[in-house]
Amino acid sequence: MTMGFADFVLWLLMVLCFGGQHTLSGFIEMDCKESLGQYGQPSVVECEIKMAPEAKDDSVRIVVWKKGVSILLKFHDDQFDPTLPPGYSLEPSWNSKSLNVSLLIANTSVINHGNYSCFVMTESGTANKSASLHVTAKYKTPSIHTTTTNVGSPSRVTLTCRSEGGYPKGRLGWFVGTTGQEESAETVAEAMGNGLFSLSSKLTLSLGRDPSTYTCMVFNASGGKDSEASVVLPDHVQVAGIEQEPQAKDSDVAHRVVAPLVVIGSLIVGLLLFWVIRGRPCKRAPEAAEPEVLEAVETDQEQGNSQDPLIVTSEYQESNP
The missing domain is CATH 2.60.40.10 (Immunoglobulins)
Known part of the structure; x- marks a missing residue:
């Protein structure tokens, strides 16, 4: 043209x-x-x-x-x-x-x-x-997700902070308690489909320390704070609604092991006694003596005869085959 x-x-x-x-x-x-x-x-x-x-x-x-x-x-x-x-x-x-x-x-x-x-x-x-x-673009209020790991002692908890929808690329910072001490943690920035950024940062801690408040702050490209979120870690394994039993003491562990053994042992002894009693032959009742023998014994006892009843019975049997 x-x-x-x-x-x-x-x-x-x-x-x-x-x-x-x-x-x-x-x-x-x-x-x-x-x-x-x-x-x-x-x-x-x-x-x-x-x-x-x-x-x-x-x-x-x-x-x-x-x-x-x-x-x-x-x-x-x-x-x-x-x-x-x-x-x-x-x-x-x-x-x-x-x-x-x-x-x-x-x-x-x-x-x-x-x-x-x-x-x-x-x-x-x-x-x-x-x-x-x-x-x-201002970053959204961050969210904090917690996960616990019981491998090793003490238990460990990982705090994951996420915020998105900001521009230019910003960063996340972790701060402890009221002192404002900053913990070292890397910020990972990823570009979203609309060109804005998504930020994430992980902080791993050992449980069992004193209760503390951990705050995740979002800083924009100019260094200004956009927003923040906090989570409190207590001195036992209970983090943001995720609760686990504290580690058992030695006495508790011994009690949990011994009690089932006692019950099992009692059952075994009971079963053995049952089979022993059941297997023993029953005593037979003595056969009823013949009427003549009984009469002779009674007559001798009445006459004051001190002769052994067994001997009398034998003599009687000899004379009366």
């Missing part, structure tokens, strides 16, 4: 001005500032035209905003280019007599962070200037 004369002139002016970073005329200047933008909110990249007294009645002919090599906004021939990406504009009341050419960003995201350039042309000359936007 053949480039029109006006577009060619615009292209040539932009090459000269953006490449050389200087004004082609002393009648106009530009004043741009470093701007701050909040993620998910409207932002402004501030730039303003400064006119010399001789050019105070000039009209703005061209305004072009770029980020890198991408053109975000272009005003030319008294109209804005509708083919450029949406979401970028000048102030709503802007017209060719307005000197405020700040770029408005409707919904700030991570990709808006960085350097910009603004080119303007009036009836008296041209100027261009660099500008920057620093995008920030």
